[in-house]
Amino acid sequence: MTARRTLIELAVALGAIVAIAVVLEVWTRVMSVPSYLLPAPSAVAARMLADAGLLAREGGITLSEAAGGFVIGTGVAFVLATAMAWSRPLEHTLFPLAILVKLTPIIAIAPLFTLWFGFGTAPKVAIAALITFFPMLVNSFVGLRSADLQEVAFLETLGASGREIFRHLRVPSALPYLFSGARISLNLALIGAVIGEWTGADRGLGRVIFVANANLDLTILFGAVLVLAAIGIAANAFVGVAERRLLHWHPIAVAT
Amino acid sequence: MPAAIALHGVSAGYTAPVLRDIDLEVGNEVVAIVGRSGSGKTTLLRLIAGLIEPTSGTVDLLGVAPAVARRRKRIGFVAQDSRLHPWRTVRENVTLPLEVNRRAQTNGHVSADEWVARMGLSDAIDAYPHQLSGGMRQRVALARSLVIDPEVLLMDEPLASLDELTRDDLRDELLRLWEGRARSVVYVTHDIEEAVFLADRVAVIGGRPARIVGGVEISLARPRTKVMRRGPGFYDLVEEVRKHLE
Numbered sequence: 001m002t003a004r005r006t007l008i009e010l011a012v013a014l015g016a017i018v019a020i021a022v023v024l025e026v027w028t029r030v031m032s033v034p035s036y037l038l039p040a041p042s043a044v045a046a047r048m049l050a051d052a053g054l055l056a057r058e059g060g061i062t063l064s065e066a067a068g069g070f071v072i073g074t075g076v077a078f079v080l081a082t083a084m085a086w087s088r089p090l091e092h093t094l095f096p097l098a099i100l101v102k103l104t105p106i107i108a109i110a111p112l113f114t115l116w117f118g119f120g121t122a123p124k125v126a127i128a129a130l131i132t133f134f135p136m137l138v139n140s141f142v143g144l145r146s147a148d149l150q151e152v153a154f155l156e157t158l159g160a161s162g163r164e165i166f167r168h169l170r171v172p173s174a175l176p177y178l179f180s181g182a183r184i185s186l187n188l189a190l191i192g193a194v195i196g197e198w199t200g201a202d203r204g205l206g207r208v209i210f211v212a213n214a215n216l217d218l219t220i221l222f223g224a225v226l227v228l229a230a231i232g233i234a235a236n237a238f239v240g241v242a243e244r245r246l247l248h249w250h251p252i253a254v255a256t
Numbered sequence: 257m258p259a260a261i262a263l264h265g266v267s268a269g270y271t272a273p274v275l276r277d278i279d280l281e282v283g284n285e286v287v288a289i290v291g292r293s294g295s296g297k298t299t300l301l302r303l304i305a306g307l308i309e310p311t312s313g314t315v316d317l318l319g320v321a322p323a324v325a326r327r328r329k330r331i332g333f334v335a336q337d338s339r340l341h342p343w344r345t346v347r348e349n350v351t352l353p354l355e356v357n358r359r360a361q362t363n364g365h366v367s368a369d370e371w372v373a374r375m376g377l378s379d380a381i382d383a384y385p386h387q388l389s390g391g392m393r394q395r396v397a398l399a400r401s402l403v404i405d406p407e408v409l410l411m412d413e414p415l416a417s418l419d420e421l422t423r424d425d426l427r428d429e430l431l432r433l434w435e436g437r438a439r440s441v442v443y444v445t446h447d448i449e450e451a452v453f454l455a456d457r458v459a460v461i462g463g464r465p466a467r468i469v470g471g472v473e474i475s476l477a478r479p480r481t482k483v484m485r486r487g488p489g490f491y492d493l494v495e496e497v498r499k500h501l502e
Binding site for chain 2: 148150151153154155156157158159160161164168169172175248249250
């Protein structure tokens, strides 16, 4: 039943993409739109095939930068959220700082990161980490505080330690929130990595887009954007699978 | 031998005082605490469990402070409408008390699976809480509080959220439980008939802040059966409790 529904949803999505491509194809041909304004989908596809190796290599670089930033950003966020859920004073100290990080315009400090960390992988990972940090912090914090108070009381009457309550109750209670944080953060991490590459890099999809922009080479530009989108969709699907496995007990997971 | 549960001159509260001058001793018996909604029944139970500290007076559990009794895993606790741990199966929920605070010795001779069976849940042992009815969830809550074989059993309106038929069944279950093995049970309820039917003694709390305003010895024989609820004497006792409440 659900497998059939997934297939139908997939078919609808593919159909929509094909329809858009056909419309663009016809339009660019009929109107003779120059390829430096809007390339025909067939030209983009041909270019992607021709440069498949390049796109895969640069896509892999962007993906690894985003993944590194995601792991660091969400990891630090979870540790801080744990500390904040543990103690009110820490919550009141750390939360304004977290908002400061959140309000800092990434695009404005990205060149600064390049200045500090050079042209290598480090500034991209740092930007991806910074951009994923806040959504994960808020979600982890709310999640850890969401534990059922009756169940906390029950564990306390058994003499369970704070650490046991954390492990057996607070972390599992936080899981649905962690997943929604991860979904938001994953896409942000990709954007962060591209922004980092944009401001100064010799590799990655951001670099490909930057150079293509300068040369009005729109077929490779669109190709790179499509690869980025594919990576994002795959990452989301991966989280979805993990979510269904780990949250099978959760009403939301049961409903979908 | 000192009473299993002893409260002497206990007052407690949060921002405003909730309980005042509570004196209560519970031996190997079932004491029902009856009071109106919001009268402080749950606070009293939390006080006995050591989840909150009294502002004055003393609370002793098995001759020690509640915090010590907790660390020794001597307290069973059943709340109203337990949500259990939704990511654990029935069996895993019942074994949870054995997995935490492992340093404490528990004197349970009855396995988790056996408790599940006694609660009539063997068929659902691998089910998750969201697959169970409210009555089944409360049976699991009961099983998991008994798996450590606690001397003291604290129950906070464990049947309040259930339908009448399920409640009847579970009441019988409870009677069988504590008629089988002597324990000190504090049973909080707002249902007077339930209190009379289940308890050896009913303590009524009322006022603001709440005091114990009356006690009624329940002279009904054990084992108790549903027939007694229609028998002579039952409604006299119910009336007596009701008078204290008014």
